[in-house]
Amino acid sequence: MPELPEVETVRRVLQERYAGKVITAVALGKPTFYRAPPLAAIKILTGGSIASFKRRGKYLIVVIEGRGEVIFHLGMSGRITVGGESPHVRFQMWIGTEAVRFHDSRRFGRVGCPLPALGPEPMDPEFTSDYLWGILRKRTAPVKALIMDQKLVAGLGNIYATEALHAAGIRPGRAGKSLRRAEVDKLTETCRDILVRGVDAGGATLDDEAFLDPLGRPGRMQMGVMVYGRKTCGTCGGAVIGTRKSIGGRASAYCPSCQR
Numbered sequence: 042m043p044e045l046p047e048v049e050t051v052r053r054v055l056q057e058r059y060a061g062k063v064i065t066a067v068a069l070g071k072p073t074f075y076r077a078p079p080l081a082a083i084k085i086l087t088g089g090s091i092a093s094f095k096r097r098g099k100y101l102i103v104v105i106e107g108r109g110e111v112i113f114h115l116g117m118s119g120r121i122t123v124g125g126e127s128p129h130v131r132f133q134m135w136i137g138t139e140a141v142r143f144h145d146s147r148r149f150g151r152v153g154c155p156l157p158a159l160g161p162e163p164m165d166p167e168f169t170s171d172y173l174w175g176i177l178r179k180r181t182a183p184v185k186a187l188i189m190d191q192k193l194v195a196g197l198g199n200i201y202a203t204e205a206l207h208a209a210g211i212r213p214g215r216a217g218k219s220l221r222r223a224e225v226d227k228l229t230e231t232c233r234d235i236l237v238r239g240v241d242a243g244g245a246t247l248d249d250e251a252f253l254d255p256l257g258r259p260g261r262m263q264m265g266v267m268v269y270g271r272k273t274c275g276t277c278g279g280a281v282i283g284t285r286k287s288i289g290g291r292a293s294a295y296c297p298s299c300q301r
């Protein structure tokens with residue numbers, strides 16, 4: 042699933058290539074069993090001049106001069122490409138001579154959705170150790186589920202939450218309130234650091250979630266991953282366990298030596 046670094050990577054490519062240009066036409070691809078974009082979104086985009094591409098959490102926002110914004114969510118498997126064919130094109134926009142296409146094989150993505158209430162992003166100044174402590178100290182839910190709850194912290198999904206917890210030495214299944222203050226301080230740092238590294242690396246391209254940017258280029262973050270999708274820990278070389286145990290419906294890996 043595209044997380045903050047992957048969506049930011051998409052945003053940067055689109056911003057550089059299309060800001061200031063006009064969307065000459067839009068078209069629905071194959072809307073079968075797919076929730077089509079609302080008419081209001083199509084009206085904003087069609088013939089609109091692109092002011093900028095913004096991002097909030099995992100949401101990509103197209104800002105149209107004088108008309109408003111249209112929000113894209115890539116969902117589980119959504120991809121945006123410049124040109125590029127697939128059987129799962131749901132929506133396309135022509136910008137100059139190029140077709141920008143939204144593909145979504147698993148159909149959880151959306152074009153023209155509302156922006157939900159989101160917590161601060163780990164790079165925001167509001168995301169402090171006090172903020173995270175305030176969330177975790179009263180909760181019995183697993184810490185991993187809490188930091189992946191977009192209403193509390195925006196941007197982390199399975200890959201980056203797994204890696205942030207590993208870097209902080211905290212097991213994903215621990216109750217939020219079981220963390221000591223020093224552990225929360227460390228986790229605050231690692232959540233931010235892992236996302237900064239992910240953005241710098243242009244996202245993570247893993248076998249199961251094959252992320253590519255709109256120009257078809259893979260990210261490099263997978264090379265810096267220590268436990269996610271690995272059999273052995275990148276730090277200590279020990280066996281990674283818990284890959285089948287699910288937290289919040291997703292597999293959750295950790296290293297029993299590095300994480301307590």
Ligand SMILES: [Zn+2]
Nearest residue numbers: 274277296299
């Ligand atoms: Zn380890």
